[in-house]
Amino acid sequence: xxxxxxxxxxxxxxxxxxxxxxxxxxxxxxxxxxxxxxxxxxxxxxxxxxxxxxxxxxxxxxxxxxxxxxxxxxxxxxxxxxxxxxxxxxxxxxxxxxxxxxxxxxxxxxxxxxxxxxxxxxxxxxxxxxxxxxxxxxxxxxxxxxxxxxxxxxxxxxxxxxxxxxxxxxxxxxxxxxxxxxxxxxxxxxxxxxxxxxxxxxxxxxxxxxxxxxxxxxxxxxxxxxxxxxxxxxxxxxxxxxxxxxxxxxxxxxxxxxxxxxxxxxxxxxxxxxxxxxxxxxxxxxxxxxxxxxxxxxxxxxxxxxxxxxxxxxxxxxxxxxxxxxxxxxxxxxxxxxxxxxxxxxxxxxxxxxxxxxxxxxxxxxxxxxxxxxxxxxxxxxxxxxxxxxxxxxxxxxxxxxxxxxxxxxxxxxxxxxxxxxxxxxxxxxxxxxxxxxxxxxxxxxxxxxxxxxxxxxx
Amino acid sequence: xxxxxxxxxxxxxxxxxxxxxxxxxxxxxxxxxxxxxxxxxxxxxxxxxxxxxxxxxxxxxxxxxxxxxxxxxxxxxxxxxxxxxxxxxxxxxxxxxxxxxxxxxxxxxxxxxxxxxxxxxxxxxxxxxxxxxxxxxxxxxxxxxxxxxxxxxxxxxxxxxxxxxxxxxxxxxxxxxxxxxxxxxxxxxxxxxxxxxxxxxxxxxxxxxxxxxxxxxxxxxxxxxxxxxxxxxxxxxxxxxxxxxxxxxxxxxxxxxxxxxxxxxxxxxxxxxxxxxxxxxxxxxxxxxxxxxxxxxxxxxxxxxxxxxxxxxxxxxxxxxxxxxxxxxxxxxxxxxxxxxxxxxxxxxxxxxxxxxxxxxxxxxxxxxxxxxxxxxxxxxxxxxxxxxxxxxxxxxxxxxxxxxxxxxxxxxxxxxxxxxxxxxxxxxxxxxxxxxxxxxxxxxxxxxxxxxxxxxxx
Numbered sequence: 001x002x003x004x005x006x007x008x009x010x011x012x013x014x015x016x017x018x019x020x021x022x023x024x025x026x027x028x029x030x031x032x033x034x035x036x037x038x039x040x041x042x043x044x045x046x047x048x049x050x051x052x053x054x055x056x057x058x059x060x061x062x063x064x065x066x067x068x069x070x071x072x073x074x075x076x077x078x079x080x081x082x083x084x085x086x087x088x089x090x091x092x093x094x095x096x097x098x099x100x101x102x103x104x105x106x107x108x109x110x111x112x113x114x115x116x117x118x119x120x121x122x123x124x125x126x127x128x129x130x131x132x133x134x135x136x137x138x139x140x141x142x143x144x145x146x147x148x149x150x151x152x153x154x155x156x157x158x159x160x161x162x163x164x165x166x167x168x169x170x171x172x173x174x175x176x177x178x179x180x181x182x183x184x185x186x187x188x189x190x191x192x193x194x195x196x197x198x199x200x201x202x203x204x205x206x207x208x209x210x211x212x213x214x215x216x217x218x219x220x221x222x223x224x225x226x227x228x229x230x231x232x233x234x235x236x237x238x239x240x241x242x243x244x245x246x247x248x249x250x251x252x253x254x255x256x257x258x259x260x261x262x263x264x265x266x267x268x269x270x271x272x273x274x275x276x277x278x279x280x281x282x283x284x285x286x287x288x289x290x291x292x293x294x295x296x297x298x299x300x301x302x303x304x305x306x307x308x309x310x311x312x313x314x315x316x317x318x319x320x321x322x323x324x325x326x327x328x329x330x331x332x333x334x335x336x337x338x339x340x341x342x343x344x345x346x347x348x349x350x351x352x353x354x355x356x357x358x359x360x361x362x363x364x365x366x367x368x369x370x371x372x373x374x375x376x377x378x379x380x381x382x383x384x385x386x387x388x389x390x391x392x393x394x395x396x397x398x399x400x401x402x403x404x405x406x407x408x409x410x411x412x413x414x415x416x417x418x419x420x421x422x423x424x425x426x427x428x429x430x431x432x433x434x435x436x437x438x439x440x441x442x443x444x445x446x447x448x449x450x451x452x453x454x455x456x457x458x459x
Numbered sequence: 460x461x462x463x464x465x466x467x468x469x470x471x472x473x474x475x476x477x478x479x480x481x482x483x484x485x486x487x488x489x490x491x492x493x494x495x496x497x498x499x500x501x502x503x504x505x506x507x508x509x510x511x512x513x514x515x516x517x518x519x520x521x522x523x524x525x526x527x528x529x530x531x532x533x534x535x536x537x538x539x540x541x542x543x544x545x546x547x548x549x550x551x552x553x554x555x556x557x558x559x560x561x562x563x564x565x566x567x568x569x570x571x572x573x574x575x576x577x578x579x580x581x582x583x584x585x586x587x588x589x590x591x592x593x594x595x596x597x598x599x600x601x602x603x604x605x606x607x608x609x610x611x612x613x614x615x616x617x618x619x620x621x622x623x624x625x626x627x628x629x630x631x632x633x634x635x636x637x638x639x640x641x642x643x644x645x646x647x648x649x650x651x652x653x654x655x656x657x658x659x660x661x662x663x664x665x666x667x668x669x670x671x672x673x674x675x676x677x678x679x680x681x682x683x684x685x686x687x688x689x690x691x692x693x694x695x696x697x698x699x700x701x702x703x704x705x706x707x708x709x710x711x712x713x714x715x716x717x718x719x720x721x722x723x724x725x726x727x728x729x730x731x732x733x734x735x736x737x738x739x740x741x742x743x744x745x746x747x748x749x750x751x752x753x754x755x756x757x758x759x760x761x762x763x764x765x766x767x768x769x770x771x772x773x774x775x776x777x778x779x780x781x782x783x784x785x786x787x788x789x790x791x792x793x794x795x796x797x798x799x800x801x802x803x804x805x806x807x808x809x810x811x812x813x814x815x816x817x818x819x820x821x822x823x824x825x826x827x828x829x830x831x832x833x834x835x836x837x838x839x840x841x842x843x844x845x846x847x848x849x850x851x852x853x854x855x856x857x858x859x860x861x862x863x864x865x866x867x868x869x870x871x872x873x874x875x876x877x878x879x880x881x882x883x884x885x886x887x888x889x890x891x892x893x894x895x896x897x898x899x900x901x902x903x904x905x906x907x908x909x910x911x912x913x914x915x916x917x918x
Contacts (some may be wrong), residue, residue: 197628
């Protein structure tokens with residue numbers, strides 16, 4: 001397929017050092033953070049300019065080479081697993097912040113900019129880019145926009161989608177397409193921005209992204225509520241929101257996760273607790289203090305044995321960085337970790353927590369549950385060993401059961417991890433044949449040769 | 460085209476009283492709020508259930524009858540002007556609020572629910588649906604979602620797009636399609652919700668809409684800053700935002716508009732002022748009071764001769780209802796009113812105000828300017844008489860000039876009124892051939908017979 005002429009054509013505009021064909025190099029990009037079989041691509045391309053990116057897309061399409069764009073590969077749905085006869089296009093050399101506009105509060109970035117790098121850069125100017133996926137210290141903004149990544153602050157601040165004002169991207173022919181604007185309001189033409197966010201590299205390849213920024217909140221306060229009964233903790237979540245208090249984050253950790261995190265991070269978490277709620281409030285100082293008092297009493301009234309308030313930013317950071325280590329902490333316990341992402345309307349969190357316990361017991365599996373309870377987005381995490389085929393059968397059944405319960409509770413298959421390969425085959429459970437047909441018509445019209453990340457979302 | 464058999468087929472599932480073929484009835488739906496030539500449709504259909512709506516769409520497609528769905532027809536871009544051989548489908552009988560979920564803070568509505576009706580219903584429960592287009596007392600939510608309507612609160616709260624969690628709609632074959640979810644986070648499948656918002660009835664016909672609600676702000680405060688120099692007023696807009704204060708609304712009115720509004724509403728506006736800023740802050744009481752003090756001093760430092768604070772809700776409502784009457788007030792002055800919607804990044808508001816003054820002088824036209832300065836969305840409003848063909852030529856040149864200046868300032872053709880017929884031919888100025896081609900591919904794939912509101916957005 002990839003003959004020497006074509007490879008030398010790629011080398012011509014990318015530079016020889018940015019065209020990787022060595023098997024060892026290619027194997028590096030055969031998998032991502034999802035538990036799926038690796039697929040070694042035929043070639044890896046690393047454009048160093050938007051122009052070269054567009055040329056690479058065009059050449060792939062002309063030669064019918066399926067292409068998968070990859071940021072940091074931290075997605076958990078197999079979105080960056082390539083095709084065996086395909087190319088992986090790396091965005092790590094397209095990592096410039098092109099503009100931070102303080103007056104109009106937006107940033108323009110190349111897709112390979114690391115999420116935390118932008119967040120830190122705008123914070124220096126008193127601005128805030130809220131989306132904070134768990135992998136923010138390595139994940140890229142291009143990847144976040146492709147997957148419509150969420151994070152801990154979704155409850156108050158929304159997800160990546162809510163911050164994308166515009167995208168410049170290449171269609172499958174390498175033709176530039178511009179959508180959205182640097183203005184807060186834009187009702188011109190179709191909202192292609194909306195369609196491209198979360199399209200997982202299947203409809204177009206991002207060149208530049210315009211992201212909305214907001215003023216940095218003046219004040220923060222973090223609380224930890226310790227519960228001896230997991231159900232009291234889950235019921236407290238909805239009670240907080242019912243008070244019309246919207247914390248920036250409202251995280252839930254069960255005992256299994258607390259123990260794993262404490263082992264890993266030594267942050268001083270109460271390992272005997274049945275569950276913890278970690279709550280951060282932000283905004284005006286007076287509002288934060290008032291809300292913190294209300295939330296603390298509410299937690300106590302609903303059964304919390306203690307409510308600790310972080311004394312200073314250092315203590316607050318210690319707890320949050322412990323929470324952020326949950327995935328790594330759990331991953332140390334067993335060879336294979338399946339982090340699920342089923343999401344329910346937040347009032348159904350108690351039902352979902354109960355359902356996960358039942359599923360864990362019914363299938364004899366270790367499941368740690370933590371996540372963004374405030375927005376209904378829990379991460380039941382199954383610890384297993386994929387080589388154990390008998391156990392793996394039970395794992396698959398448990399995953400099905402988790403999805404079925406989430407959907408029965410009015411939820412969705414994925415809150416923030418995307419569809420990718422992992423959820424593609426479940427899509428019909430949540431949507432309808434009409435939805436899949438409609439989606440396929442769009443995909444076929446925009447990518448008739450199935451070049452753009454084939455096999456993702458709608459297969 | 461429409462023979463008796465087909466008409467009786469429509470009557471069969473819609474009921475005879477909901478199929479209008481009388482010329483007088485049909486003429487009622489020949490125009491909307493945009494200044495464009497009326498087009499009388501061949502038939503008007505009024506489904507009273509979602510099922511009947513789907514059947515009507517299917518039958519139109521099968522018989523190649525172009526269909527235009529109409530809420531209240533308040534859009535200003537010709538989005539509801541039908542085809543002469545087409546059908547108008549009215550949504551006014553699909554006007555039920557199906558659910559208001561307090562715990563999970565969302566509402567499910569049929570498309571014909573009036574915007575203000577939902578806003579009032581959720582306010583009774585301490586919740587808030589922020590999008591407030593000028594026509595909210597008559598406009599429908601289906602129309603708002605079709606046009607991605609904005610409003611006065613866009614600066615702090617965003618536009619309609621930011622509140623649509625999911626849509627159930629019919630594709631051109633009348634097949635139901637479900638997108639989005641009742642959960643805050645949803646990353647499953649393509650973000651068809653994003654694509655459908657603002658698609659102006661050209662990609663699918665809404666059956667049910669899930670809208671996000673937020674807690675009602677606890678406190679409001681309204682200020683009126685009076686300026687003797689229009690440029691000082693426009694420069695104050697960016698200065699407020701530069702202080703990292705985000706008012707709920709930050710409205711600008713020039714002297715021309717102030718006079719028209721005062722004539723019409725007798726609200727006690729200062730008719731000698733060169734310009735006014737109307738500012739409303741909301742949130743926690745302490746924050747609102749602090750911000751109000753800061754904004755007031757800022758306005759005074761930048762040249763405001765007076766800053767009035769509304770004493771009570773009654774005074775506040777009086778000023779806002781005066782502001783909301785601007786369009787009607789200006790419409791009384793001349794036979795034809797062209798309300799433009801060009802939008803710029805907010806820091807360019809002073810340049811845009813200057814540009815409008817120059818264009819008004821250069822073409823010898825009366826242009827009143829008002830609008831949502833805080834989000835860069837001004838409404839320069841040309842007063843004219845369309846029967847005066849010489850003046851009309853100058854009007855068309857002035858509109859072109861306004862668009863060109865907005866785009867040169869990094870803006871967009873439409874902040875909140877949509878593309879419709881009115882902006883369709885200008886689209887290429889803002890976007891690129893690639894964008895239009897990409898959009899056309901989507902449209903052709905989803906509506907191969909050009910049945911769904913043909914002629915809108917991309918022609």
